[in-house]
Amino acid sequence: MTSSSASESAPPPDRSRPGPLRRMTARGRDEAHRVATPLELFFDLCFVVAIAQAGAELMHFMAEGHAGEGILNYVMIFFAIWWAWMNFTWFASAYDNDDALFRVVTLVQIAGVLVLAAGVSRAFENHVFLAVWLGYVIMRLALITQWLRAARSAEGAERTMALRYAVGVLVCQVGWLGLLVLPESGRAWVFLVMAPLEMCVPLFAERNYVTSWHAHHISERFGLFTxxxxxxxxxxxxxxxxxxVDEHDALGHLLPIAVGGLLIVFAAWWIYFAVPIHGFLRSNRQSFLWGYGHYLIFSSAAAIGAGLEVAVEQAVGKAHISALAASAAVTLPTALYLLTVWILHARHFKVGITQQLVLPVTALLVILCTFLGEWAVLVAGILAALAVAFGVILTTRGSAPRGRGTAAAV
Structure with missing residues (x-):
């Protein structure tokens, strides 16, 4: 792809300038000490409200034996949450000037995600998407405003890129009206059409100009959200x-789930952050695939929590499902998380077939744990922890190339 890009030596915006407004000019890719801002951290925290709602509804559907319908709803709702977060994150990495208007528009986006979160239950239970759509509209219109500000401060190919983003986001938002006007049987088709179109907007907008996102900042933002x-x-x-424990005094049944669940989450954290991935993000092609793949990382990580709740509900006799189904609610998202992190992160830093096989084999063994009944979660957690330990042993033996540090630890 032939494209011009923002100058990597462009100076950062003048944040000392008084007044509520600054020109929304591109930030430099080589800007030193670029870290997440307090506003970005607040933005992420508010998004967790929507993620928690989606996870809770997924848990209820699986516990009632409606896993297929629950997963379909979860995939759709989580896409709306993830894509709105993605759009803000990449835009802010390139154009955050931290003036008063940028802050206000970002707070409007936060209000939008809270409206979306309020509609998650009705979307799951009654397939009524009005509140979800309205929250999405608020977030997207705010994003369009940001891109128009960037276009106003730019010229040439950069201005064209910003306008393409604004138009693309607006057209897609109109397409999502299908969730409101079409019959229930057609709403899944709306998602199947609109989700790919949404992900094509950056490809269309950045054909001739690449935004100046900051690799270290982006990797930190994704890591913090993880x-x-x-x-x-x-x-x-x-x-x-x-x-x-409070209602059933079932500590003996719950302890293996609690220990196994903690081991899974601890291992998930270790595996993700063992890799200094920012050095890998050198082009739009790499960054698009990496960023889009995080839909599976984020959604599977959130689904692990829902699965642990299902396993507890089944253990105390509240869930109307088998032990096999309850185990699968934990093991399948865990295996998906392990595989996705390996594909997006770890495989780029592995040396030799032994290191390359650690995470894929662990994912397969975790799936097989599904058939272990009430011990499934505990054994899956032990396997995940052993994968981390085995990776550390391989690294300390000096099998990793010089300069990659602990990248091959898992």
Missing amino acids: IIVLGESVSAATVAVKTG
């Missing part, structure tokens, strides 16, 4: 275990 999602899984599992 931590928040994993933390939500710990919180969900803790509440579930506490409820089970």
